[in-house]
Amino acid sequence: MSGDTSHATVVDSGADPAPDAEMDTGTDAAAGAAASAADSAPQPAAGPVAVPAAAATPAQPVIELDDLQVRLGGRLILRGLSGALTGRCIGLLGPNGAGKTTLLHTLLGFHRPSAGTARIYGHDVVRDVDRARSVLGYMPENDAFVANMSAVRLVRLMGELSGLPAADALERAHEALFYVGLGEARYREVGTYSQGMKQLVKLAQALVHGPRLLLLDEPTNALDPPARERMLRHVLEIRDSGEARVVLSSHLLRDVERCCDEVLILKEGRIVAYRNLEAERRANRKFLELELRGEMDGFLDALRSRGAECALAPRRGRNRVKMVLPDDLEVRDLYAEAASRQVQIRRLSYKRDSLEEIFLAAMDEADEPDAAAAGQGGAR
Numbered sequence: 535m536s537g538d539t540s541h542a543t544v545v546d547s548g549a550d551p552a553p554d555a556e557m558d559t560g561t562d563a564a565a566g567a568a569a570s571a572a573d574s575a576p577q578p579a580a581g582p583v584a585v586p587a588a589a590a591t592p593a594q595p596v597i598e599l600d601d602l603q604v605r606l607g608g609r610l611i612l613r614g615l616s617g618a619l620t621g622r623c624i625g626l627l628g629p630n631g632a633g634k635t636t637l638l639h640t641l642l643g644f645h646r647p648s649a650g651t652a653r654i655y656g657h658d659v660v661r662d663v664d665r666a667r668s669v670l671g672y673m674p675e676n677d678a679f680v681a682n683m684s685a686v687r688l689v690r691l692m693g694e695l696s697g698l699p700a701a702d703a704l705e706r707a708h709e710a711l712f713y714v715g716l717g718e719a720r721y722r723e724v725g726t727y728s729q730g731m732k733q734l735v736k737l738a739q740a741l742v743h744g745p746r747l748l749l750l751d752e753p754t755n756a757l758d759p760p761a762r763e764r765m766l767r768h769v770l771e772i773r774d775s776g777e778a779r780v781v782l783s784s785h786l787l788r789d790v791e792r793c794c795d796e797v798l799i800l801k802e803g804r805i806v807a808y809r810n811l812e813a814e815r816r817a818n819r820k821f822l823e824l825e826l827r828g829e830m831d832g833f834l835d836a837l838r839s840r841g842a843e844c845a846l847a848p849r850r851g852r853n854r855v856k857m858v859l860p861d862d863l864e865v866r867d868l869y870a871e872a873a874s875r876q877v878q879i880r881r882l883s884y885k886r887d888s889l890e891e892i893f894l895a896a897m898d899e900a901d902e903p904d905a906a907a908a909g910q911g912g913a914r
Contacts, residue, residue, distance in 0.1 A: 594655065595620050596747060596779045597641070601650035604633075604640050611636045613803040614650065621796030621812070623773040626783040627893060628800035634783045635675065637800070638749050643667055654747060668697070671745030671778070673736045675752040681725030685711055688724055689739045696743035703742070710738040714768060730761030737768060741778075748772065748780045754789055762789075769793050791889040799896045807896035811889070820859045822884060824868075827853065828877035836871055837863075 595618035604612040612633050626634050639645050641652055643663040652659045657666035680688060686707050693703030711720040714734040719727070724735055733753060740748055753769065754762045770793055773780050784790050790797060795812035798805060826833070830853055834844045841860035846853075859865075865882070872879050 595653075596624070596655065597781070598653040598656075599650075600652065602637075602640065602647055602652050603649040604636055604645050605648040606636070606645065610648075611803050612640065612647075615652075615803075615805055616650075617798070617805065617808060619796055619798065621779070621794065621810075622776075623769070623780040623782055623794045623796075625790035625794035625797040625811075626781060626800070627785075627787070627790060627797060627889075629897070630785075631802070632800040633803040634800055635751060636803075638672070638751055638781070638783060641666070641749065642670060642672055669746040671740035671743065671748045673740040673748065673750045673753055675755060675783075677732055677736075679724045679732065679735070682723055684721050685716055685724055685727070685735050685738070686720040688735065689742050692739035693742040698743055706742045706744070707738075710742045711735075713741070714738045715764065729756050730758065730764070733757060733761070733765060737765070741772075746778055748778050749783075750780060751783045752785070753782070754784065754786060766793060787889045787893060797889065797892070799893060801897060801900045804900070806900040807892060809892055820861075822857045822859065822865070822868075822882060823847070824855045824857060824879055825853065825881035826855060826872075826877055827880055828872075829875065830855070830877065833872060833875045833877045836875070837868070840867075 597619040599615040599617050599619075602612055602615040603610065615637070626637065628634050636645065640647060641654060641659060643659055643666065647660060651661075654666045655669055657669070659666045683691075686704075689707035689710055690700075690703045693706050694700060696703075698706060708717075708720065711717055714737050716731060716734050716738065719731065724732065727735065733755070737750075737753065740750070750769065754765050757765060766789060769780060769782065772778055773793065780793070782790060782793055791811070795810070797807075797809045797811055799807040799809075834855065837857070838844055840863055842863055843858040845856045847856050859868075868882075869879060871877075
């Protein structure tokens, strides 16, 4: 397999791949002619395009950052990023100019680190860039299509650029387009597609060669609500299939919170926060806030005797209690204890910081050192 899979940013080379019997000439009439050649056209796959390599074991990081620095035009863009990411879907967040796209491009080998390095499934992006690229699929933020090329020809071309033989690339192109929901429109020219369809073509070309890691840069950009929902369902299905890991770079916090189990937040080229959302979701099921009615003292004493930590949090005349449960005490035990003491649990909620709260707190914390440094400079 050819190592260079940095194919998603398509450059119009002016030359099409060799013609195939089932490929169109860019018109709807040709699509009908191609349909008559169904005996030679590949059939759609029942699920996601198969990934040839096995998924990473839990002990193997998907992405490793080792004091990664990237300088562009004499300006330091990424500033000493370090860490290991192992999630099924890794969210990449940050304000404009934080370095998100630069990090993705560095993982793809577009930018050479000025110091440090990064590894993808153990493949160094400097010393072993061809093998690192061979496991990646990339869906860029900006459209980069050959407008008068049909979707099936375009996706097949991307498969060939990723190292697939021509026949395999054609078969996989049909499969990928059926998977993303463009099977019926695969013979139309990409230039006639709606924005939502163009986003799906970009996803199909990222999947066609069966990558182990998908880099998705703003996949829901400019989509209306139904199209956005379709895209997110695809991301969730790929994540849950275990056939490929996903990096989701987005400015939409709701999308990242819905899909990701790990989040890396960047600001001005630095990592300002890392959160394992999946671990927090599990842990936070033991952090509760209750609204009670009735005689609470005996109820809370009984729970404390079983290892629970309880603190009163009165609010607007209502009896609120914050509680941390031990591992052997479940929510159903609270209801049983309350019933035995004629205490009503009027409301129960799990403590959970929203991703928006996490993001804003990270931005505020990142601003504090800068403000302190500015103050010290003014004092001198």
